[in-house]
Amino acid sequence: MKLALDENLPPSLAHAVHALLHPEGGWAVVTADRKIRTQPLEKKALLDAGLIVFVLAPGWNQEPYWPKVTGIIRWVPSMIEAVVAYKPPALLSIPHKFTPATIKPSGK
DSSP states (O other): OEEEEOTTSOHHHHHHHHHHSOSOSOEEEEEOOGGGGTOHHHHHHHHHTTOEEEEEOTTGGGSOHHHHHHHHHHHHHHHHHHHHHSOSSEEEEEOSSOOSSOOEEOOO
């Protein structure tokens, strides 16, 4: 799986995730832009592209650098499972606090 991170996330996180993942399977997007769920044109563009989009839940944007990047990396195995479990296009939510629960579709 390949993950594309939006401009709201640190470039160093994108480099770290790239180094950790095997470039197999499809693409997924991680975004900190929660408004994407309510912006019809942006949401449509991502879903029309046939992508799985992970939206970071409230709370992530207030995290300092290290808690944010380590928290997101901690979710990567669950993101991989979600890419297998959900057929694209899909809009999924990444909770702010890590739990062993699976990633679920976004509320909107």
